[in-house]
Amino acid sequence: MMTIRSSFIVPTSTLGGALLLGLITLGAADRQQPPPTPQQRQEGSGIITSGSGSNPKLAVPDFIAATPDAETKAIATTIGEVLWNDLKFEREFYMIPRDTYQSIPPAPSLEAVPFDRWRELGADGVVIGTVRKNGTAVTVQVRLFNVVGHTAAFAKEYSGTAANPRLFAHTIADELHKQQRNLNGVARTKLTFSSDRDGERVKGTVYDRKIKEIYISDYDGANPRRITVNRSLNINPVWSSDGKAIAYTSYRRANFPDIFVQRIYDGTPPESPAHGTDRIHNFLPAWSPDGTRIAFMSNRDGNPEIYVMNADGSNLRRITRQPGIDATPSWSPAGNQIAFTSDRSGSPQIYTVDAEGLQQPRRITSDESWADRATWSPAPYNEIAYAGRTGPGFDIKIFNVATGTTQLLTHGEGSNESPAFSPTGRHLAFTSTRLGNQHIFIVGRDGEGLIQVTKEGNNFTPNWSR
Secondary structure, X not given: OOEEEOOOOOOOEEOOOOOOOOOOOOOOOOOOOOOOOOEEOOEOOOOOOOOOOOXXXXXXXXXXXXXXXXXXXXXXXXXXXXXXXXXXHHOOOEEOOHHHHHHOOOOOOOOOOOHHHHHHOOOOEEEEEEEEEEOOEEEEEEEEEEOOOOEEEEEEEEEEEOOOHHHHHHHHHHHHHHHHHOOOOOOOOEEEEEEOOOOXXXXXXXXXXXXXXXXXXXXXXXXXXXXXXXXXXXXXXXXXXXXXXXXXXXXXXXXXXXXXXXXXXXXXXXXXXXXXXXOOOEEEEEEOOOOOEEEEEEOOOOOOEEEEEEOOOOOOEEOOOOOOOEEEEEEOOOOOEEEEEEOOOOOOEEEEEEOOOOOOXXXXXXXXXXXXXXXXXXXXXXXXXXXXXXXXXXXXXEEEOOOOOEEEOOOOOOOEEEEEEOOOOOEEEEEEEEEOEEEEEEEEOOOOXXXXXXXXXXXXXXXXXX
């Protein structure tokens, strides 16, 4: 468990549950520990501002190693680097480049910060932290100082283990964003995706090809963990709303596709609530926002259509009824509508339908030769991102449901597909071939701030935990 303390105590509260201190394998190979529920205590107050009215300028030097061993020094360096990147990611602060800090003497302690030198560099605030290790236990103290007033606007103490120093940085970043900018940061969220990075191949003559397994990682691609180990095709993973389960399509049973739900912290075997057979094929699960239902594609009545069932497989309902293929469902934030892809008008296009299937679907893409992989943004945005064909490849586009306008997010750098909104709607993850192999990238919803997330193998269909 990670606890948060300081000398000035306020009533404790629990943080979000998306923290992973360590992972072990499920079943024989992939069971994971549940995320801890840390307690929070804090001191410090005040908002760091910029005199010009622009985003405050922050500096984050390496944390101070309060114990002299090499591991503590490495942890201190990692926390400083990751925290700087986490704060830069949200673009709420102007992050002063770390290579400009060389002329400023490192602070020997939290009580001896060279404020005048940081002010000369133009910083409005500076984050100073210390790391102390005692065996496997680690204590991190951090302060966000107002450079002009020399006062602490944010002060916390964290305790945990040395197993995942990045988690300290992610936690600090999210709490700084909440306290300073009233923003729910995403530093502790996770991505899930499928990948062929291990280079294994499916056994047998007909299916002698590369496998795809399900992985999770930090939002920035660090700490990747393999979830499935069945040497089959495992694709299109999606997080449940509580971040405790992943639903995905797998060909693990006699090489026909079915939907599996893996509760990654329980160590229980995967469930198959849609009950696929060699005749009934089920694909492309999508959790409802409240986590009680799953929309998916199935051929059980002949044509591939959209269905909805309860998470345990009960109360199955058919939503679409049209010759052709209806696929890739995605729920609206309120859970009352579903966006999906259909070729009912000829080429694949994006449609929306009420979640009970009582009304006729409405087509929302009109100027696309091919549109696929709709994903609905979280509230308060009312947008649907999708991949639209633009020449030989695809680009990510965002459709505003209220205005009917469409924004182009990528601009022909390779083929860009499978968009997935962050839990705040401020960013999208997507796949792109812009560097050759299929990799996952993240970009702001304004098209700025592109970062590469994966670097090994080929990676597909990212999905962001809530």
